[in-house]
Amino acid sequence: MKEGKEKIELIKEGKRLDGRGFDELRPIKIEVGVLKRADGSCYFELGDNKVIAAVYGPREMHPRHAQDAKMAVVKFRYNMAPFSVDDRKRPGPDRRSVEISKVSREALDPVIMREYYPKTAIDVYVEILQSDAGTRTAGINAASVALADAGIPMKDLVSSIAVGKIGGEVVLDLNAMEDNHGEADMPVAMVSRTNTITLLQMDGRLEKEEFERGLKLAMRACHQIYELQRTALIDRYSESVDVGEGEA
């Protein structure tokens, strides 16, 4: 995420370049159970971001010395497809993806009832197929739904979105253009039922007041995303338990 040099006007007449208002999300599309082999999966679109998450487990933990005698270990792998960005991304983990994997896992850990499955591993794999800023938040949203789809006991879903500052304004859900030329970026993840923040990162430059306003904006959007995640899961599972109009 390098800062662009040339000044681009990101806000014109109170609207963003893609026509959105300051507190408006990009369109979201969620599909549950899209992969056959995985125990749980989810396809998630946030504007031009396309990500897919798969969950395997609980299953045997390898290597064994990394097992936890008291609870399951969640392993999270965030990976970008080489073709997901303008300049081809070299395959394999880099420092950015190592960090994102860590904070994403820590964003999900608080809701997963890991103590039910001691000594096991729960593998969460997130693949970024197409990127337009906000991939880690899309990945967390997808992973959270995929975990539920895998039947992993959870206290709640986790919902995630970034806020940032562009053209002097605090706005919701930056796209790549806004992220590259903006002043600050702050991804947030939240557990809706308890309003608990499980991921918070920031870089750029923000006044304390702007930060507080941004956090509120993100939290409100997380509630919105939460409803979409719930609806997607309910839709998926009400189909499969449909027994018709009282016919045997």
Add this chain to the structure above:
Amino acid sequence: MGLEIVDDIRKDYVHDLIGSGKRVDGRGFREYREISVERDVIKRAEGSARVKIGNTDVLVGIKLEPGEPFPDAPDEGVIITNAEFVPLASPEFESGPPDENSVQLARVVDRGIRGSEAIDLEKLCIEEGEKVWIVFIDIHILDNDGNLVDAAALGAIASLMNIRIPNERYDLTGENTLPMRDTPVAVTTVEIEGNILVDPNFNEENAATSRLTVISNADGTISAMQKSGSGGLKEEEIVEMVEIGIEKAGEIREKFL
């Protein structure tokens, strides 16, 4: 197995103490351990600082080398921040490629410096599109008694504040100094038993489920934040942690930078 039990006992101890308003080492909740910053400790480095926060001991060294700029910023120098959790610093550290904790530490320190725009990257241009100074910030942990981020970030900015650009070594001419435009300072807090504690030591860090690092600038703006650990934080807690972070950063800046 045995160690895990000892860990649990330690955690319980930390929690019990904090529940009754005390910390393991007798500090107040808003009190840092003793900080010391020693500059120019490595002769071969272009800038260096050794920072101690209590028993935590971190050495930061800066090296400058000419190299190629990024294509999208042909007239700007490059900052590369790296952290090594060498095994001498802690029984938990192992030799081998950097793990997620050292990657995270380096990236958070890097974002703090970048976000604050402390370094005027254009001043590091030697020949546009061809040659610029690459600034390597290397963080070497010597003793880990918790809160490595604050020590590393302080070491990084303290070292940067008196770097000498090694023009002669590469037969170049130009300014040998690089004044910093800002002084980002990191302040890490944890939440334990509903209390917010600054500068967690190793045992407190382990006992807490999440911590928040706030890096702020001389004018009180925030240049980086990072929540870490498998727990959650409430909005009010985060707001308070940010307030404490900005306030404590001011005190540290005044005393040590």
